[in-house]
Amino acid sequence: MRGDSTILSEREKLVLYSIVKNFILTATPVASSYISRHSSLSFSPATIRHIMSKLEEKGYIFQPHKSSGRIPTSAGYRIFVDQMIKKGRLSQDEKEKIRQAIKLSTGDYESVFRESSRILAYLSKQLSILISPQLDEGIFHRMEISRLGSERLLLVISIKSGIVKTIVLEIESEIQDKQLEVLKQVLNERLDGLKIREIRLKFREIVQDLADEKSGLMHLFIDTADRIFDFSENNNIFVTGTHNFLRQPEFNNYSELSSVVEVLEDKNIIVHLLDQSGIPANLNVLIGDEIEESKMKNCSIISARYKIGQVQGTLGIVGPTRMDYVHLIPLVEYAAYTLSEIMESEL
Structure with a gap:
C-alpha cells in the first residue's frame, strides 16, 4: 500500500x-x-x-x-x-551479527529459525516473528521405505527444500523386501515433481490402478495418505522479544497492551497478518489502520519472505507505529536475505 x-x-x-x-x-x-x-x-x-x-x-x-x-x-x-524505504543502511557490525547468529546456530531447521527470530528481536528492539515455510507447497523429492521388524514400516519423505519427514506405519502382515523395493520405485516415479498438497489431495487418483497389488500395502497408503503427506506439523511460529513490546510507552496502558497480546497469541491471526498483502513481495510494511485487525491499530508490521528451495516462509517485526522504519526495514530485509542464502547453501 x-x-x-x-x-x-x-x-x-x-x-x-x-x-x-x-x-x-x-x-x-x-x-x-x-x-x-x-x-x-x-x-x-x-x-x-x-x-x-x-x-x-x-x-x-x-x-x-x-x-x-x-x-x-x-x-x-x-x-x-x-x-x-530504500534510504536506510545497516552497519557492517549489524550485518555480521545477523550472519554469524544464523550460520553458527546448530544444524536442525528449528534451531536456525529460533536463532533467526532471536537475533532480529535483539537488533530491532521489537517483537520478532518467524513463520516456518509452508511445506504443503514443497515439491516431492523422494520416499524411502524400510522395515522395522515384521509389523512396522519406516517411511522417510523428503521435499526439494531439503526438509525430511519420517513416519512409522503399522502393517498386518510381513512384506518382502522385493515388494517394498517395487512399491518405492513406483511411488517415486509417480510422485516426482508434484507438490505435497497435490499428493495429499489426489493420492488415491494417482495410484488407483495399483490398488489391487497383492501385498495390500497400497491400500494402506491410500487410507493413510492424509497422515503420510501431512507436513503441517512442521509449520511452526517463533515469537521472540515480548519484553521489547512491554518497554514501549505506547503500551503502558494495560487494556491497550492486553488487546495486542490477545491477537499475538492466536497463531492463525499472526500468519494472516504477516501475509496480509496477499502479494508474493519480498517486503511488506503495514502501518496502523492498514492492518485488518482493529486491535493492532497502534502497531506496524514489517515482514519479508525468505526461501528454502521451493518453499517460502516469512519473518518480521511488530511494534508501535512510532518505529524507526529507516533502520528497521533494511534490518528485516537483510535478515530474510541472509537466512535464505545460508539455508539454500545447506541444501
Missing part, C-alpha cells in the same frame, strides 16, 4: 518528515516551536504552524490533546515510509 505524496507540496513534505522523525525519536507530540528550534528547516514559526494546519486538514497529522503538538496518522507514516 503506497501513499500519494504528489498531493503534498515540497514544504508540506519537509514539515511532515520532520514531525515523523521527531515523534519517532521522542514519543512526544511535536509542536511547531520544537520544529523551528530543532530542525534544519529555514521556515518561520508562523509558516510551520500554517503548514501543520494544512497537514492536519489533509489527514496526515493530528492533535491528540488540546494545547499539545501533533503526531503522525497512519497516512502520514505511509508517505514517510514510501519516501524513505
Whole structure:
C-alpha cells in the first residue's frame, strides 16, 4: 500500500518528515516551536504552524490533546515510509551479527529459525516473528521405505527444500523386501515433481490402478495418505522479544497492551497478518489502520519472505507505529536475505 505524496507540496513534505522523525525519536507530540528550534528547516514559526494546519486538514497529522503538538496518522507514516524505504543502511557490525547468529546456530531447521527470530528481536528492539515455510507447497523429492521388524514400516519423505519427514506405519502382515523395493520405485516415479498438497489431495487418483497389488500395502497408503503427506506439523511460529513490546510507552496502558497480546497469541491471526498483502513481495510494511485487525491499530508490521528451495516462509517485526522504519526495514530485509542464502547453501 503506497501513499500519494504528489498531493503534498515540497514544504508540506519537509514539515511532515520532520514531525515523523521527531515523534519517532521522542514519543512526544511535536509542536511547531520544537520544529523551528530543532530542525534544519529555514521556515518561520508562523509558516510551520500554517503548514501543520494544512497537514492536519489533509489527514496526515493530528492533535491528540488540546494545547499539545501533533503526531503522525497512519497516512502520514505511509508517505514517510514510501519516501524513505530504500534510504536506510545497516552497519557492517549489524550485518555480521545477523550472519554469524544464523550460520553458527546448530544444524536442525528449528534451531536456525529460533536463532533467526532471536537475533532480529535483539537488533530491532521489537517483537520478532518467524513463520516456518509452508511445506504443503514443497515439491516431492523422494520416499524411502524400510522395515522395522515384521509389523512396522519406516517411511522417510523428503521435499526439494531439503526438509525430511519420517513416519512409522503399522502393517498386518510381513512384506518382502522385493515388494517394498517395487512399491518405492513406483511411488517415486509417480510422485516426482508434484507438490505435497497435490499428493495429499489426489493420492488415491494417482495410484488407483495399483490398488489391487497383492501385498495390500497400497491400500494402506491410500487410507493413510492424509497422515503420510501431512507436513503441517512442521509449520511452526517463533515469537521472540515480548519484553521489547512491554518497554514501549505506547503500551503502558494495560487494556491497550492486553488487546495486542490477545491477537499475538492466536497463531492463525499472526500468519494472516504477516501475509496480509496477499502479494508474493519480498517486503511488506503495514502501518496502523492498514492492518485488518482493529486491535493492532497502534502497531506496524514489517515482514519479508525468505526461501528454502521451493518453499517460502516469512519473518518480521511488530511494534508501535512510532518505529524507526529507516533502520528497521533494511534490518528485516537483510535478515530474510541472509537466512535464505545460508539455508539454500545447506541444501
